[in-house]
Amino acid sequence: MQSAYGEIAALSMEEAALERSAAYLHAQLSRFLKLKERVLICFPNHDRGSIGWLMEQAVRRCGAVPVLWGPEKTWKQLLQQAFFSHAGAIIAMPLIVLGLTKLKKYSGIPLYIRNVVTAGYPCLDWMIDGVAGGLDCRTWGCFGLGTTCAVAGFSCGKSLGVHLRDTEYGVDIVDSDGAALPAGETGEIVLYPKKQPWLRHFTGDVGRVETAPCPCGCAAPRLMDIRPGSAVDPDLAELGQRLQSWTSVLDCRLDKGEYGLEIEMIVFPGEKLPKLPSAAKQVIRPWNPKEDAPFWYMPLADETVFLEEGY
Numbered sequence: 001m002q003s004a005y006g007e008i009a010a011l012s013m014e015e016a017a018l019e020r021s022a023a024y025l026h027a028q029l030s031r032f033l034k035l036k037e038r039v040l041i042c043f044p045n046h047d048r049g050s051i052g053w054l055m056e057q058a059v060r061r062c063g064a065v066p067v068l069w070g071p072e073k074t075w076k077q078l079l080q081q082a083f084f085s086h087a088g089a090i091i092a093m094p095l096i097v098l099g100l101t102k103l104k105k106y107s108g109i110p111l112y113i114r115n116v117v118t119a120g121y122p123c124l125d126w127m128i129d130g131v132a133g134g135l136d137c138r139t140w141g142c143f144g145l146g147t148t149c150a151v152a153g154f155s156c157g158k159s160l161g162v163h164l165r166d167t168e169y170g171v172d173i174v175d176s177d178g179a180a181l182p183a184g185e186t187g188e189i190v191l192y193p194k195k196q197p198w199l200r201h202f203t204g205d206v207g208r209v210e211t212a213p214c215p216c217g218c219a220a221p222r223l224m225d226i227r228p229g230s231a232v233d234p235d236l237a238e239l240g241q242r243l244q245s246w247t248s249v250l251d252c253r254l255d256k257g258e259y260g261l262e263i264e265m266i267v268f269p270g271e272k273l274p275k276l277p278s279a280a281k282q283v284i285r286p287w288n289p290k291e292d293a294p295f296w297y298m299p300l301a302d303e304t305v306f307l308e309e310g311y
């Protein structure tokens with residue numbers, strides 16, 4: 001299906017849109033960030049117009065102090081930065097924070113992170129469980145268009161889904177033919193800017209919209225039960241979740257290549273490992289603190305096009 005990813009991302013980078021998004025995130029983050037608190041911000045890039053850059057602006061507006069990590073930085077540097085900066089909060093893609101919780105457990109280095117904000121990719125329940133349990137922190141999710149500045153929602157204060165930023169973005173829930181479903185039903189999430197509703201991005205993720213009043217007092221509709229849709233290979237997703245759930249697996253990369261399943265895993269030496277399915281290619285390496293950096297998530301097909309267009 002034709003998707004308007006690039007157009008929506010470009011609109012979100014216009015000066016006035018960036019200002020509105022920074023103000024919106026400032027309002028969200030100020031619910032829990034403290035004055036002068038160090039906030040570790042981890043994204044594939046921090047260039048102007050990226051989610052990493054936008055978060056940095058919002059953190060500064062809260063009177064907190066951004067500490068930047070990535071790109072091409074190692075896992076070890078992530079752990080060191082989290083420890084030495086005395087970060088009280090972290091804003092990152094879900095699997096990066098999950099990796100940090102595993103590093104903390106393996107190394108025994110204490111971290112005092114009170115709040116985690118995930119952005120860039122949907123944070124699934126099993127990731128939230130791993131992060132909240134491993135860091136003993138509160139988790140929040142920022143919903144948007146990949147790692148662009150198109151921020152379309154933020155976690156409910158009572159953890160009852162994601163409140164949509166309905167002054168800027170709308171969401172339709174559609175069936176497999178792209179037809180809108182009745183209110184409350186579960187289907188693919190389609191995101192569009194309110195001012196240009198013909199620009200529709202089929203996110204590939206599944207969810208439902210709840211319009212009943214929220215106990216937290218926010219009137220904006222809520223996106224609930226977000227999970228990957230049919231665009232994601234269910235076997236790979238299930239295996240990825242199973243492997244990543246192990247605290248002995250720092251990072252893994254899965255692919256279906258020409259000859260079958262390919263698995264690459266970075267593990268902590270001396271720890272018990274999950275049983276693996278038979279695979280055409282299997283690389284299991286102990287963590288090399290000097291070199292190993294996260295396998296960044298593969299970009300979405302649309303995101304690849306977007307990057308190639310030179311934005």
Ligand SMILES: [Zn+2]
Pocket residue numbers: 156157158160163214215216217218
């Ligand atoms: Zn709410």
